[in-house]
Amino acid sequence: MNRRSFLCLGAAFAAGCATPGGMNLASGAPERVVNAGPAAQYLADGVYARYRDLGFFIVRRGANLFALSAICTHRHCQLNAEANRTFSCPCHGSTFDPDGRVTEGPARRNLPVFALFTDEKGDLLVKICATPG
Numbered sequence: 396m397n398r399r400s401f402l403c404l405g406a407a408f409a410a411g412c413a414t415p416g417g418m419n420l421a422s423g424a425p426e427r428v429v430n431a432g433p434a435a436q437y438l439a440d441g442v443y444a445r446y447r448d449l450g451f452f453i454v455r456r457g458a459n460l461f462a463l464s465a466i467c468t469h470r471h472c473q474l475n476a477e478a479n480r481t482f483s484c485p486c487h488g489s490t491f492d493p494d495g496r497v498t499e500g501p502a503r504r505n506l507p508v509f510a511l512f513t514d515e516k517g518d519l520l521v522k523i524c525a526t527p528g
């Protein structure tokens with residue numbers, strides 16, 4: 396686990412959505428891990444939205460690679476990734492900066508950051524949990 400992954404996991408715990416045993420505190424459901432394919436396909440800066448329907452975006456910014464929830468923290472609508480690398484909610488207009496911080500409500504909670512791992516084959520694994528309600 397690299398420093399960023401540790402921080403991501405810490406953020407997930409801080410968001411109240413995960414426990415060390417892998418249970419989701421918000422719903423009681425287990426966490427899930429999604430294989431996002433070879434990590435080498437995320438080398439260019441940008442927001443990768445191909446897993447939006449599974450609940451997350453992968454973001455590359457320089458040496459940093461992280462996964463952000465694609466679910467609005469207001470009432471759980473699916474977010475859109477904008478050309479300027481921010482995120483917007485089509486339901487009630489909340490917006491989030493490129494790090495997932497709220498820039499306009501009604502959402503008040505930042506987007507959870509999910510832990511990333513690389514397996515022995517070099518695939519990127521994203522450990523996701525539900526956005527706390």
Ligand code: FES
Nearest residue numbers: 467469470484487
């Ligand atoms: S669900 Fe996103 S602003 Fe309400």
